[in-house]
Amino acid sequence: MKKIVIDPITRLEGHGKILIYLDEEGKLRDAILQVPELRGFEAFCRGRRAEEMPQITERICGVCPEAHHLASAKALDAAFQAEVPKPARLQRELFYNTYIFSDHLLHLVFLGGPDLLLPDAEKAERNILGVIKRFPDLGRKVVEVRAQAQKILELIGGKAIHPVFALPGGVAKPLSAEDRGIILAASERMVELGKTMIAVFHEEILPQPEFQSLLLSEETWLPTHYMGLVDENLAPNFYDGLVRVVTAEGAELFRLSGPEALGKIAERSEPWTYVKFPYLTDFGWQGLRAGPDSGIYRVGPLARLNVAERMATPLAQEEYERFLDFFGEKPVHATFAYHWARLIEMVQAAETAAKLAKEPELTGSTVRGKLGAPGEGVGVIEAARGTLFHHYKLDPQGLVEYANLIVATTHNAPGIGLSVKQMAAAVVERGMPDEHLLNRVEMAFRAYDPCLACATHFLPGRLPVAVEIYDAEGKLLRRVEG
Amino acid sequence: MPEIKPRIGVFVCHCGKNIAGTVDVAKLAEAASRFPGVVYATHYEYMCSDPGQALLKRAIKEHRLSGVVVAACSPTMHEETFRKAAEEAGLNPYLVEIANIREQVSWVHSGPKATEKAVRVTRAVVEKVWGDRPLEPTEIGVVRRALVVGGGIAGIQAALDIANAGFEVLLVERSPSIGGHMAQLSETFPTLDCSQCILTPKMVEVSRHPKIRILAYSELEEVSGFVGNYRVRIRKKPTYVDPAKCNLCGECAKVCPVRVPNEFDRGLSLRSAIYIPFPQAIPSTYTLDAENCLGIVPLRCGKCAEVCEAKAIDFDMQEEILEEEVGAIVLATGYELYPKEAMAEYGYGTVPDVIDGLEFERLLSASGPTRGEIRRPSDGKIPKEVVFVQCSGSRDPEHHKPYCSKICCMYTAKHALLYRHAVPAGQAYVFYIDIRAGGKDYEEFVNRAMEEERILYIRGKVAKVFREGEKVVVWGVDTLTGKRVEVRADLVVLAQAVVPSPGTEELARKLRVACGGEGFLKEAHPKLRPLEALTAGIFLAGAAQGPKDIPESVAQASGAAAKVVALLSRPKLEHPPEVAEVDEELCSGCGICAPQCPYGAITVDEVAHVNEILCEGCGTCVAACPSGAMSFRNVGDEQVLRMVRAALEVEGAGV
């Protein structure tokens, strides 16, 4: 028998290893994504000062620290029964939309982008350097605008990476008028770049037959349920809203608040990876497979566009319509549509940021809400990669007693695994895999822009965990319910 | 630590049998010879003896030793001895350390364990010497002048003692004349000799003393610098009278149209705007008090100048600011009495015939407003019944001052007796909590008063004092009989609590001197350094440091003066070099060190600075410094940690 190992999976945040097993005839027997990292955040979050959580948990992921920072702050708002004053909320939302923009841009150009912009480039070329070589003007513009977006994050967050500004019930300090000036200018550049990126997408990427086949081919079509936050108009909202789940057929399964939605998710774990597999309790665990009757669901850009009925801003709405026309189905199950969805979201985020930057109360001086006694709280937010839950219990001193986090990539772990297997099967079909074809497997993977750093913070929460331990012959030795 | 390999010598002392009887000195020396950094180790019967020291010196030369450890008795015994010896042999004395294996080993332990501990102790000290650097004592010059603040009896005494030792003295007094409260007193206990009679000669001596410069009507503005090198700014208010010309004829006062309460008589008499506080005032000159004068610029009156034949009056006189340098400062700012306003329950301030002790002194004084006849303020009648209230405002933590004012028992007894002499038919009552008469002949004096059949001592507190017609009614309780007492008196004299004179705290701030809870100046150590402030070069005298009577004030003043003289007589100020120092390359100026220092030795700008003269070497700031920029000479962290590790090393035992 034969085994192929891709290690490490490159151009994604965190660690991953793909194992592809072939039988004697060289047919695919199995393919798995293994996450070999584990840090154990929920363990050492216990006993920490509550107000430190936004800063501690953001170290789960340095690509989306903003998401953890604010999900944590929202959990603390709830735990202290605090009303967040308008100026503080505006700071947070402006900051957050800027992050979504910046993060999506990072992926589109630096991480996943090379796959799209340079589909057939050699390994050494298939990266940001290659992109800059091939599209020098775009490259520079992207770097420039991203720097300005980061400036916004820095002005509000104190630091661009691993910000420090969010506190239970508000933010650290009011925003000055001159800061707003800088932010306003930067946010407009963001919108411009959004337009440019749409143009580039339609000129350079979408027309590629290669990409079209990726978008539409069987091997990337994965019917699952989808989860995401929506506002009262059922448009995607990254910072706040209700958790909506639509089934593989596109029916609404539920629309619930964070704490309620959390009750509808269970997690399954396997000994061969440090990532757990969540599933919807309404369907239960039907094994690691897709389909309308499976409990497996996906989150992230594609999922958000699938649970939404419209976008929140004009430019994004335009592109959203083109997107739906192209596929002619909803939900869109094409895994590679994640890239396109990401682009659409990036535009909405830029437009929203530009709008918020004009809000008069943004520079208001009341940035701290009154805090009640410390208790329990859930915070839910849409990270770039999908829905993110923080759930804390605090002791009377305001120290963390219990913490559980379900992050985007964890929700997607089953989906990612399946996409990898699909692609592996297809690749193997076409004879012995070479570097190039193997990259296809990774592409399936990178479509999710998975953040394995996020996924590997793991410790058990209230959620039921099942562990099965097998011997060499594959006989089940014992089953542990966590 | 140092790059060059150290050459340390270890000398183990037998101290006869004292050490050798318990510790195996040969084994110790042998083990020491194997310590890292040690090139020579030996043992000898009495290291402190001349041959012992000779042995030490020889070894230093022969073995070119870079450091010495003497394993012997407590460093308090012979550290000096061996450091001197080493110095004579050309080795910097700060490279010599003692390992205490007598008091802390041989005398308290026995058996092989004693030897093992001796080895560990010695091993640790060797590590210290390894890290020691040669040091030189810090030297700094001394300005051979002293400043005395306050011209009361304490200040006068201190000034005279310092001046008589041959040093210049600046004597700064806030009011127009020196003399202080003592000048206001009639007689003094327990001898009942006249206060003026014993004070005036001293005042004159001061005024005549070639080494003393009196700056009356002046106040201390600002102080900078440090021990031996203080810079002071003194503000001299204009008196508008040239003392050199004024012949005290007094014509000016006669023609002056102004009348204001006379401070010297505690307001029991009036004075003119141009006045002399009291006839024997020093400097002996009139003073024009501009606040009450009808006006100098533009000149409104000028009568005084017209009548002054000596032409001593100069309306153009300006305020002066004097910049002076002094090596030491004596603070003798004295006391004041607890103010009227605070004593409403005793009718003080509202009932005219309720007065305080000093007012009564003025009534008794021959030179006072009543020429020594006791007449009460309200109507000038001679009081037939007088109530004296002790502890008025003292020993009353709930409402007033918690402490005992110390002098009241004595002066009240004096007042009662003097009243009886002046008014043979009069009746005196004294309310007291208990009598505190510690002091030479004090008890006897109080007994005299108590035995007087017309002085009635009532043990108890006064509850209330109020006016009723011509009488002042005093309600109290006799705690011995438990009966309520009512006295319908003509005059009530309150022995008011003693408090620091106004402005003491402000002055203390200027001088970086601490004040105690009650505002009295704080001494460096309540037992061992009662004459000094914590700030080096600043000394305390008299009641400014706490309630005191005259003999105590004088004694403390002379003590402080002696310390000043000792300080000013030193050719240079030598300061031990084992102090804190700042590595300016590492210091961020965070300033955490500064508040750690009780001596104000640390100042902080971009970085911290340690004044080596002021630093007493406790090292508290070093331990507090988070960045490690502050270090301690010859007690570095690395040094101590090496000592610790060495002391704990298994092989360290070597036995």
Place this chain on the structure above:
Amino acid sequence: MPEFEPRIVAFLCRWCAAAGADLAGTSRLQYPPNAIPIRVNCSGRVEPQWVVEALKAGADGVLIGGCHPGDCHYVVGNYKTRRRIYLLRRMLAEMGIEPERVRLEWISATEGARFAQVVSDFVAELKRLGPLHGNGGRG
């Protein structure tokens, strides 16, 4: 195996505790030899890092001897130390090390007997606690 002999490092203020130790000597008071004295100018010079380094380097306990409150030769050094040790002991406890292993005692120059007593008590307590280094306190 021989009885466990705890190892102690004792940081002693030269003005009080060290003088007290000397007095214990001149009075010939016998006490266990487990404590190795290190003389410092003031207990205020003692740094938490010294204490921890001593524990790491093989000590089973650390004794700090300072002047009684109000008697500090440098007026307030002992107060700073008290607070440092108070907080350090809390930190040690959170790490799972018995705070009893670090002891701050006020010992005046006249308290020779007290010094001897303090050392004896400390040794007894450390024997009760057992070796910090799990190997008879040696290393």
Place this chain on the structure above:
Amino acid sequence: MKLAVYWTGSCGGCDVSFLELGMGLLEVLSRVEIVFWPALVDAKRRDLERLPARSVDVTLVNGVIRTAENKEMVEILREKSKFLGAYGACAHLGGIPALANQVNGVTEIVFGPGFRPGAPLGEAAEDAPPELLPEALSLDEVVPVDFVVPGCPPPAGLIARFFEAAFAEAISPGRIFAGEKALCEECPRTREDRRLTRIVRPHEVQPDPEKCLLDQGIICLGPVTRAGCGAACPKGGMPCTGCLGPTPKAGDPALAMLSALASLVRAGEEGESAFPEENKILDSLVDPIGTLYKYSFAKYGRPLLKLARKRQEVRA
């Protein structure tokens, strides 16, 4: 210049931090040959293993050493590199993930008692995910480290400083690319009343924007932490938590700061009567380990923790 960048137990923030160079990054990228950088280019472990020894000029490792695999990888990288540096707080000091050292048996807590990582059903044992090391370690506990680019993540200014030195081939061994002085040096806040009359937590007060946070009772590690970030957090209204690591002579930053804080409590108005009040203030410093050892627990807190563990074993 041949450059390798690798992450061990990392959040990825260190990799992203290079982007903070903005246009400067393009300049840098144009001057280096990236031989290995999982976050940015496609090169696999095999490619790395093929490289001859010391063929990589400079390697930057970010992340805590958490698994056996992390250890293997950095050992390989050490062998392949002329200069190997710790990049970011995790590699430098252990970072926040090293707070896990306070917890015993992470995987057990994660996946329930009896859990052992294993291979997929019926596959070779080698396909099991790597075992966790008993403790999270800083890089220098595993391989010799030539230099450090500190921070969580390293600030752009310091990254630039590093590349300058690297291109000039002027990386002095043991160099830490940050200020020698403490953060206070570059903090704009004014320091007046250097004493702690109370200790408050950032969410409990809205601090004065001009005054030193420590003076306002908020625990700020600025005085013990290297300068180099421009005092970003204090400027943002939040205290420094020490990500750039201790100043050269501070030693254990937590204990150094502990000493400073305790010394400042009511400094100047001490006395036996004040003891209870002082203790109350000191007690209000909750979670001293998480607060004072936030990033440095692996490097500085671990030795003591080891002793504690031994004690527990002995007692058990």
